[in-house]
Structures are given as C-alpha cells and as structure tokens.
Amino acid sequence: MSKYFEVGVRYDKTMEDGVVRKVTENYLLDALSFTEAEKRATEEMEAYISGEFTVVTEKITNIAEVVTTDYASADKFYKVKYSLITINEKTGKEKKQAQYIIIQASSVDDARDRYKQHIKGWLVDVVQEAVSETKYMDYFPY
Numbered sequence: 223m224s225k226y227f228e229v230g231v232r233y234d235k236t237m238e239d240g241v242v243r244k245v246t247e248n249y250l251l252d253a254l255s256f257t258e259a260e261k262r263a264t265e266e267m268e269a270y271i272s273g274e275f276t277v278v279t280e281k282i283t284n285i286a287e288v289v290t291t292d293y294a295s296a297d298k299f300y301k302v303k304y305s306l307i308t309i310n311e312k313t314g315k316e317k318k319q320a321q322y323i324i325i326q327a328s329s330v331d332d333a334r335d336r337y338k339q340h341i342k343g344w345l346v347d348v349v350q351e352a353v354s355e356t357k358y359m360d361y362f363p364y
Contacts, residue, residue, distance in 0.1 A: 224252040224364060226288065226324075227259040230279035233271050246278060250288065250299070250324065251362040256280050266362045288324040288361055289340050299358040300325045300333035307347040318349070324356065 232246045251266070253259035260277050267275055285301075302325055305318035325340070327333035333353050341348055 224254055226250060226252050226283045226285040227256070228279070228281050228283050228358070229259055229263040229277055231263060231267055231271075231275055232278045233267075233275035234273060247359045248279075248357050249360050249362065250283070250285075250356075250358045252288075252364050262362065284322050285324055286321045288326075288363070289336060290326045290361060290363070291336070293328070295328040296326045296332065298327060298329075299356045299361065300327055300330065300353055301356050302333065302337050302353050303351040304337075304341075305349045305351055307349060320351070324358070324361070325353075326361070330355070 227250070229249050229251060230246045231249060232244060234242050235245045236242050249263060249266070251259060251262055253262055259280055263277050263280075302323045303320060304323065305320050308317050308319065309315070310317055323337065323340070325333045325336045327336050330353050334350070337350065337353070
C-alpha cells in the first residue's frame with residue numbers, strides 16, 4: 223500500500239530580481255518506500271530544474287487522501303483536518319478519529335468548498351476541524 227511522502231528538494235533558484243539563491247522546496251508524492259520516494263522525486267524534478275539539485279528531506283505524512291483539480295487557478299495545496307465520528311456500541315459514547323486530506327484549491331474558502339463536495343455521499347459522519355495552507359509546491363501522483 224502506498225503512502226504519501228513529503229520530500230524536500232534543494233537547488234539554486236533564480237529569483238524574480240535575478241538573484242540566484244539556494245532554496246528548499248517541499249513536494250508531495252505517493253510511494254511505497256523512502257527509496258522509491260527519493261527516486262520518483264529525482265525523476266520528477268529533472269524535468270523542472272536545470273542544474274544540480276539534492277533531495278535533502280523525506281518523511282512519511284499522516285495524509286489519508288489527496289484531491290486534485292485541473293483548474294489553473296487552484297495553484298495551492300491545503301491540509302484539511304477532519305474527524306470521523308463513531309459511536310461505541312457498548313458505552314454509547316461518541317468517538318472522534320482525526321484524519322487529514324490535501325485539497326488543491328485557489329484559497330481557503332475554495333478548499334472548504336472542494337472538501338464539502340468531496341465528502342458528499344460519504345456514509346460516515348465527519349466534522350471539519352481546520353483548513354491550513356501547506357508549503358507543497360506540487361503533488362506527483364503515482
């Protein structure tokens with residue numbers, strides 16, 4: 223089963239004012255292992271970066287799902303925290319289980335709307351807890 227990895231890539235980037243700076247940018251991708259994540263990140267970045275670059279960080283995320291779109295205006299990635307609500311049959315108590323989903327959108331409000339559209343039809347009770355912008359530059363699906 224694949225997992226979502228956050229990979230940091232360090233390279234020399236020419237800024238808008240023409241100055242070249244070393245930057246580290248984070249990318250999200252799905253892979254089966256750290257080795258595969260690094261390999262895929264390297265392959266994907268070769269198409270975008272001219273010159274040398276290095277994968278400097280890798281970590282497994284707690285993301286359950288990624289929802290993307292083809293809209294050009296949706297150029298950011300937002301992390302939505304939501305809770306699945308279940309009832310313990312023995313005690314009758316409500317239990318919340320936190321989950322995270324990445325939504326590609328143009329703003330926080332757009333991310334909330336896309337999330338609501340995405341969960342329509344789910345047969346489980348959920349509560350949206352928080353929406354925050356991530357630092358992901360791009361997502362590379364399998």
